[in-house]
Amino acid sequence: MxxxxxxxxxxxxxxxxxxGAEKLREFAYAVGGGVPSMGFTGTGAPTSLLPQLWQGREIVGFPSFxxxxxxxxxxxxxxxxxxxxxxxxxxxxxxxxxxxxxxxxxxxxxxxxxxxxxxxxxxxxxxxxxxxxxxxxxxxxxxxxxxxxxxxx
Amino acid sequence: MAKQLSVGDTFTHVRECDKYRPIYYAAASGDFNPIHIDADAGKAAGLGGPILQGLCTLSWAVESVVNHVEDATRIAKVKVRFSRPVMIDDTITYTGKVTEVANGRAVVEVAAKNQKGEDVLKGAVVEVRV
CATH class of the missing domain: 3.10.129.10 (Hotdog Thioesterase)
Structure with missing residues (x-):
């Protein structure tokens, strides 16, 4: 009906x-071809994720987050x-x-x-x-x- | 210095839907609809198996443009129609083409095809602030 x-x-x-910052990272990692639970910590991000997550030194959400x-x-x-x-x-x-x-x-x-x-x-x-x-x-x-x-x- | 976009610019981006990608995406996004993570549910729904979340397919289209312009904050708009499910082991090739630059926006048309050349998105457009 x-x-x-x-x-x-x-x-x-x-x-x-x-x-949350870690959630933004997990999301970028899942979309970016990584494994969320084995993502990265600290101040660095894999090069492949730089444009998705970092604008200068500031973390921002990937648009479709x-x-x-x-x-x-x-x-x-x-x-x-x-x-x-x-x-x-x-x-x-x-x-x-x-x-x-x-x-x-x-x-x-x-x-x-x-x-x-x-x-x-x-x-x-x-x-x-x-x-x-x-x-x-x-x-x-x-x-x-x-x-x-x-x-x- | 913001990356300049010109009409006619093209770029490609390739993503594979590996066996666990719908599960990783579910964990990151919260979208645990069984049709994405449970093979039996996908079959029961008549989809032939689990399918990738459409919003991950959309995210890859956005990612293709973000990687090209190297700035996530410049994305102004995305619009897609999901024309075919993305299945496990599909490889999706995104081809972006800048079709218009005007009024502070660049319009990028994005084609998304699986390894058989079938469109998984139709009418996909991403607009970028310029």
Missing amino acids: PIDKKHIGSKYGPTTYEI CNVFAIAPFGLAVTDPKLGINLLMLVHGEQEYEFFEPVRPGDVITSTGEITDIFEKQAKDFVTVVTESKNQHGKVVVRGRWLAVIRHG
């Missing part, structure tokens, strides 16, 4: 996430019992991010989300969730647009 369009406008969050915190309201939306989505049938259709501010260790990020569209096409349901994440200074760090595709069983 298609997902009811009446859920358009449903809001999720706020969710909060505190940025926002996957880690901005996904929270999206996750709440697609697991909302009133939508009745079978997660095994869900795949990620599209993703868009606009980046405004880098994230740094110690930042506290608050994310909110809203379902902006629901439609059915070719035996699949499509759910669009728009998210916004702000830092502790109230500045928007990233906006996301998430498209979930749910295949019919």
